[in-house]
Amino acid sequence: MASDDFNLSDFLPYRLSVLAARMSKKLSKVYGDTYGLSTPEWRVLAHVAHREKMSVREIRDSVSLDKPSVSRAVSKLEKAGLLAKSICSRDHRLVEIEVTEKGLEVFHQIAPEALAFEAAVLSSFSAKERQQLDDLLTRLQGVVDEQTGEVCAVDQPN
Amino acid sequence: MASDDFNLSDFLPYRLSVLAARMSKKLSKVYGDTYGLSTPEWRVLAHVAHREKMSVREIRDSVSLDKPSVSRAVSKLEKAGLLAKSICSRDHRLVEIEVTEKGLEVFHQIAPEALAFEAAVLSSFSAKERQQLDDLLTRLQGVVDEQTGEVCAVDQPN
DNA sequence: GGCTATTCGTTGCAAGTGAAACGATTCTCA
DNA sequence: TGAGAATCGTTTCACTTGCAACGAATAGCC
Numbered sequence: 001m002a003s004d005d006f007n008l009s010d011f012l013p014y015r016l017s018v019l020a021a022r023m024s025k026k027l028s029k030v031y032g033d034t035y036g037l038s039t040p041e042w043r044v045l046a047h048v049a050h051r052e053k054m055s056v057r058e059i060r061d062s063v064s065l066d067k068p069s070v071s072r073a074v075s076k077l078e079k080a081g082l083l084a085k086s087i088c089s090r091d092h093r094l095v096e097i098e099v100t101e102k103g104l105e106v107f108h109q110i111a112p113e114a115l116a117f118e119a120a121v122l123s124s125f126s127a128k129e130r131q132q133l134d135d136l137l138t139r140l141q142g143v144v145d146e147q148t149g150e151v152c153a154v155d156q157p158n
Numbered sequence: 159m160a161s162d163d164f165n166l167s168d169f170l171p172y173r174l175s176v177l178a179a180r181m182s183k184k185l186s187k188v189y190g191d192t193y194g195l196s197t198p199e200w201r202v203l204a205h206v207a208h209r210e211k212m213s214v215r216e217i218r219d220s221v222s223l224d225k226p227s228v229s230r231a232v233s234k235l236e237k238a239g240l241l242a243k244s245i246c247s248r249d250h251r252l253v254e255i256e257v258t259e260k261g262l263e264v265f266h267q268i269a270p271e272a273l274a275f276e277a278a279v280l281s282s283f284s285a286k287e288r289q290q291l292d293d294l295l296t297r298l299q300g301v302v303d304e305q306t307g308e309v310c311a312v313d314q315p316n
Numbered sequence: 317g318g319c320t321a322t323t324c325g326t327t328g329c330a331a332g333t334g335a336a337a338c339g340a341t342t343c344t345c346a
Numbered sequence: 347t348g349a350g351a352a353t354c355g356t357t358t359c360a361c362t363t364g365c366a367a368c369g370a371a372t373a374g375c376c
Contacts, residue, residue, distance in 0.1 A: 020178035093354040251324040
């Protein structure tokens with residue numbers, strides 16, 4: 001393999017990292033500067049906003065964050081009055097997390113701005129190109145998610 | 159804007175973040191598990207490997223890391239014997255950073271594995287699709303890099 | 317030439333992050 | 347039923363990160 005040809009700025013993982021970081025940083029101004037939310041908090045709020053009560057574990061499985069991050073994000077959002085937390089009566093290990101009216105209000109202020117940001121980023125792309133991008137990202141995610149090391153799996157950590 | 163339609167898992171910044179994070183984590187096994195390098199260290203090494211002596215600032219401008227991260231990465235790589243650092247004789251503020259023989263050796267072991275990883279990720283993509291991906295990412299990066307807030311700029315921080 | 321402003325790289329420090337440990341609760345199965 | 351295993355959410359702790367401040371060195375300007 002010709003490692004003399006290696007050029008970091010052409011290297012896919014690097015390019016994706018840089019692009020994602022820049023985009024996230026710009027987007028974070030939307031929910032961070034105005035509403036004081038962190039990225040984990042924004043993700044949790046966005047996921048819980050239009051859904052039923054759910055546990056920390058369910059959120060973790062859906063927003064690509066580890067367990068402690070979700071736990072902390074939920075605590076902060078609860079303190080801010082955007083989420084309500086209660087112990088599940090059927091299973092006292094579980095916590096039922098739900099968006100509050102105030103939380104929904106905040107979400108409905110942020111979401112349009114977030115969508116506008118996305119639209120601005122994609123504004124110079126045709127419908128066909130957007131479809132291409134969607135497909136390519138989906139396939140890449142699929143490849144990366146292929147579990148190479150299989151286990152019978154006890155408890156999913158984090 | 160219909161914020162009820164907002165779905166995090168379809169949201170471009172989120173998708174890119176998740177994809178980039180997963181890919182970087184998998185890649186980091188290549189340089190991390192075997193050679194004990196962190197991501198900033200890997201980026202610095204990869205960038206310096208086939209280049210002339212350069213300063214911290216030049217590296218920073220090329221690898222999308224902030225000043226302290228580059229400084230720390232260089233220090234660690236120097237301690238590990240992969241880089242050599244000396245004070246520039248023309249300008250004593252500057253540092254001249256250069257890869258050592260050992261550093262080049264390590265790089266030539268990692269780079270092929272990194273390229274193989276990239277090739278594996280892209281293995282199911284046709285040449286045309288790779289070109290599409292390349293173009294789309296380049297254009298997205300261009301859009302995100304457009305400076306919205308212009309300043310005369312004093313010192314570039316970090 | 318000397319004074320100020322700027323640039324360089326490093327370091328301090330506070331905030332964020334993730335792996336592991338923990339107590340509490342429930343499940344499993346003999 | 348009861349003991350051990352598994353799961354849940356939180357917390358602890360070590361590590362990383364990014365901003366700001368800093369001392370050192372140079373550039374700019376009168």
